[in-house]
Amino acid sequence: MSISQQEANFSRRLDADLVQNPVFTGVERAILEQRLPPGTRLAETDLAEFYGVSRTVVRTGLQALAHSHLVTLRPNRGASVANPSPREAREVFEARELLEPRSAREAARRAGRADVRALRLHAQEEHEAMSANESGRALRLSGRFHVMIAQIANQRTIAEIIENLVSRSSLIIALYWTRSSTRCDEGCHNALIDAIERNDAVEAEELMRSHLVELHSALRFDNGDSSNKTLKDMLS
Amino acid sequence: MSISQQEANFSRRLDADLVQNPVFTGVERAILEQRLPPGTRLAETDLAEFYGVSRTVVRTGLQALAHSHLVTLRPNRGASVANPSPREAREVFEARELLEPRSAREAARRAGRADVRALRLHAQEEHEAMSANESGRALRLSGRFHVMIAQIANQRTIAEIIENLVSRSSLIIALYWTRSSTRCDEGCHNALIDAIERNDAVEAEELMRSHLVELHSALRFDNGDSSNKTLKDMLS
DNA sequence: TACTTCTGGATTGTATACGTTCTTGATGAA
DNA sequence: TTCATCAAGAACGTATACAATCCAGAAGTA
Missing domain, CATH: 1.20.120.530 (GntR ligand-binding domain-like)
Incomplete structure (x- = not known):
């Protein structure tokens, strides 16, 4: 792998597939614009229906949002908009x-x-x-x-x-x-x-x-x- | 949600399910101990077989590792150990x-x-x-x-x-x-x-x-x- | 030889099925 | 009334099937 390729990887990292994830982009934007207040429950089925994708895609997006601390995932309890202490x-x-x-x-x-x-x-x-x-x-x-x-x-x-x-x-x-x-x-x-x-x-x-x-x-x-x-x- | 619950969320965040993901913990450790050198290809099927789980679990772990910059994901090309420039x-x-x-x-x-x-x-x-x-x-x-x-x-x-x-x-x-x-x-x-x-x-x-x-x-x-x-x- | 095109195999991306866990409202006992 | 128990429905976790994409080698052409 050449240096330029390294740089390319560095710059897009994993964004490449994230910007194409409608759940990630949509929910992120809604949170940043405060249309989704902290604590709001984010049921996978609802999001899947709303964005017209399967739960697989929803879960990928939610996991990414969880890594950004915008969403909290609790095992067997699903996702909700983060509620920072x-x-x-x-x-x-x-x-x-x-x-x-x-x-x-x-x-x-x-x-x-x-x-x-x-x-x-x-x-x-x-x-x-x-x-x-x-x-x-x-x-x-x-x-x-x-x-x-x-x-x-x-x-x-x-x-x-x-x-x-x-x-x-x-x-x-x-x-x-x-x-x-x-x-x-x-x-x-x-x-x-x-x-x-x-x-x-x-x-x-x-x-x-x-x-x-x-x-x-x-x-x-x-x-x-x-x-x-x-x-x-x-x-x- | 009470303050103490907020704190609990804050501390475990999403670690709760990550520490139980054998792909995440195993690959992370191997990378930190330099048993997996930069650039190493991480095929989903191989990992699934090695850890005895389905590709679903593998993908969850790889995505988490990608968010930590330990793994690079490229669309349709799979995962490899990151190769920092x-x-x-x-x-x-x-x-x-x-x-x-x-x-x-x-x-x-x-x-x-x-x-x-x-x-x-x-x-x-x-x-x-x-x-x-x-x-x-x-x-x-x-x-x-x-x-x-x-x-x-x-x-x-x-x-x-x-x-x-x-x-x-x-x-x-x-x-x-x-x-x-x-x-x-x-x-x-x-x-x-x-x-x-x-x-x-x-x-x-x-x-x-x-x-x-x-x-x-x-x-x-x-x-x-x-x-x-x-x-x-x-x-x- | 060098280059392009094509094709089969392999790998990833997504959807869906199913088992497990959790929630919630009903039921019954104290 | 209050509390505990329990069952039905909903939601999540995982596995798997299938579609889309990529890659490497074969075949063909100049």
Whole structure:
């Protein structure tokens, strides 16, 4: 196997068959857009019928989603949309705070005109989704913005880790987000693009760090579980 | 769903059924012990026969291994042991250098007597494997040592990422390792345990960093692909 | 000889059948 | 009423059948 073939494998890995799995792509998107709230039961037969495939394909997709922590599989109990605990939520953001600022710095170093243009276009799309009150779509695009920066940094391994953490953040936000608006994002993202356009690595790193701290601090873990608490829990 | 249930899901996630998948556990172990070299073809029928299960179970295990980057799946072409490119190898170690020192620092802060005892016991086992010339087993245990430290740091999300990177390192070492001995490990690991026992966080962080740099620097990427080069490549 | 085309065997991808486990509502006893 | 037991239905886990794809060697052509 030649180096170029190795590279090709590295880049598509196992995505090749995953993007063609309608269960994986469909459920993933629905989760990222918060149309499927945490805890939602995902019965294999229902998904098979909805997507017009056999349970075999459904199970492949669900297993992939489970590896991304977007879905929880319990033996003999089937799949449900993941329900990240406060602890997991905190840890995901701690990991992001560790990885993403470094990525932003490297992205600012490397970014060319095409990269900046793509980022601006994407920010525009985010803005439009917000204006149209499509908050689910806006949230998914907002996450994707972070992934784009990680990709510009051109470190695929770390970018992939970040992509996973960002995905899980959608669920975390669904459970623990306290603010009604995500207007912060728009300003933060634009400021980041500006820094990247100037190739100001230090500034980009600091902006990313503060952006993540901002996000993290807008999470409240004390009441996140209330909707699932039993009456006994709430009375005691 | 209660918080404690969330935690339970978080900890076992999907491991519950994976540890019971003989293909996953068997092939993973063989890869970590370098009994299955990179590129080895993994035909579903062969695995099914060897482990006495149907192809369904084989495919589940292979998909899990693919998500861990230990196995490459190519549509209609089946599975083979992953063959990380020099680039991927470099990136994996860059990610480790970013994450593990921080983990070691936190582990040194948190470690109690039981943790230190477990680490010493483990180091002893490593030592015995080396003495017995079981280099595969020694390598697997050496990786596991790094995972243990990440677990002591008590950040499951990051520990899981590290576990994945460590696993991939076995393949990387199989491909690009230049030195015959891993004696470095023994000294490095013992020094790390000492620092952790003293709860010397700064020292543990620095020891981990230098240990990883040492490992990384012992990799040579220029000749890793030679055995797979075509005659034309080698003559030109 | 070098190259293309074709074909049989092998391998993977998907659907489906069936056994096992779990859930849930009914039944009955305390 | 409350609880335990149990049975029917639903859902999951695994095996297997069949279709689609790939690969290697044979045959044919220049």
